[in-house]
Amino acid sequence: xxxxxxxxxxxxxxxxxxxxxxxxxxxxxxxxxxxxxxxxxxxxxxxxxxxxxxxxxxxxxxxxxxxxxxxxxxxxxxxxxxxxxxxxxxxxxxxxxxxxxxxxxxxxxxxxxxxxxxxxxxxxxxxxxxxxxxxxxxxxxxxxxxxxxxxxxxxxxxxxxxxxxxxxxxxxxxxxxxxxxxxxxxxxxxxxxxxxxx
Amino acid sequence: xxxxxxxxxxxxxxxxxxxxxxxxxxxxxxxxxxxxxxxxxxxxxxxxxxxxxxxxxxxxxxxxxxxxxxxxxxxxxxxxxxxxxxxxxxxxxx
Numbered sequence: 001x002x003x004x005x006x007x008x009x010x011x012x013x014x015x016x017x018x019x020x021x022x023x024x025x026x027x028x029x030x031x032x033x034x035x036x037x038x039x040x041x042x043x044x045x046x047x048x049x050x051x052x053x054x055x056x057x058x059x060x061x062x063x064x065x066x067x068x069x070x071x072x073x074x075x076x077x078x079x080x081x082x083x084x085x086x087x088x089x090x091x092x093x094x095x096x097x098x099x100x101x102x103x104x105x106x107x108x109x110x111x112x113x114x115x116x117x118x119x120x121x122x123x124x125x126x127x128x129x130x131x132x133x134x135x136x137x138x139x140x141x142x143x144x145x146x147x148x149x150x151x152x153x154x155x156x157x158x159x160x161x162x163x164x165x166x167x168x169x170x171x172x173x174x175x176x177x178x179x180x181x182x183x184x185x186x187x188x189x190x191x192x193x194x195x196x197x198x
Numbered sequence: 199x200x201x202x203x204x205x206x207x208x209x210x211x212x213x214x215x216x217x218x219x220x221x222x223x224x225x226x227x228x229x230x231x232x233x234x235x236x237x238x239x240x241x242x243x244x245x246x247x248x249x250x251x252x253x254x255x256x257x258x259x260x261x262x263x264x265x266x267x268x269x270x271x272x273x274x275x276x277x278x279x280x281x282x283x284x285x286x287x288x289x290x291x292x
Contacts, residue, residue, distance in 0.1 A: 011263075015267060015270060019270070022278070023274070026278045027281075030282055030285050034285060037289070052227070056223070059223055060220060063216060063219045063223065066257050067212050067213070067215065070257045071212050074206055074208070074209060074212070077204065078206065181253055181257045181258045188246050188253065189250070191246075192226055192245070196230045197230075197239070198234075198238035198239070
């Protein structure tokens with residue numbers, strides 16, 4: 001049977017999707033920029049409540065996971081299925097660790113009443129409420145993307161095992177990689193803007 | 199459809215890219231301790247942009263794809279910058 005496929009078009013479709021994602025987060029960054037310019041001091045003080053060590057740790061592991069998924073594409077291009085799968089499993093584990101860290105991070109905020117509508121938070125100023133609102137929405141939407149990434153990795157791993165993805169047909173792995181780098185790209189901007197306000 | 203020749207990025211290159219990103223992250227965290235007024239935010243955004251460019255060029259293979267992809271990505275970023283510009287014109291002159 002003749003196979004009909006157009007990898008370049010698939011990749012272009014993936015990039016178009018990435019653009020919609022960039023604009024989604026981009027608009028959140030615009031909201032952030034406007035409110036921060038209106039409440040610079042409150043944003044700075046509220047930002048100091050965030051855990052920089054945990055944020056930095058998550059940044060580092062997310063960057064490592066970007067490398068492992070890129071390496072898994074190299075492996076499959078070289079025909080090394082086993083290494084490609086191992087690297088993808090490492091990426092998957094890192095994604096889960098990222099989410100677990102996020103769970104503890106959010107958990108401690110909830111504990112202190114800084115959750116949206118939380119008692120402690122509502123007693124603070126307008127700027128602080130806005131900062132934490134943006135913090136939860138932006139890291140929340142980002143975390144949903146990580147969760148979707150986990151699902152994609154599991155799917156790609158199963159396809160790799162069944163040899164549906166192989167040395168000459170790996171567009172699923174490539175597009176999943178592109179998606180994962182997008183998640184990393186967004187975090188690269190979220191991290192300094194939320195955790196590192198001076 | 200026949201496959202176009204693909205560029206394979208070596209493992210070594212990818213390790214170097216990761217190291218560059220980690221160094222930039224360390225710099226980004228370190229400079230928050232230095233008082234530079236409004237330049238702190240500018241520096242943070244500059245470093246983030248450099249990191250983003252590295253991810254786009256190597257991990258997302260833009261460096262090795264046809265130029266069409268790079269042009270599209272650049273167009274989206276220009277659109278985004280225009281939105282920021284227009285928004286701030288609006289807020290500054292209310």
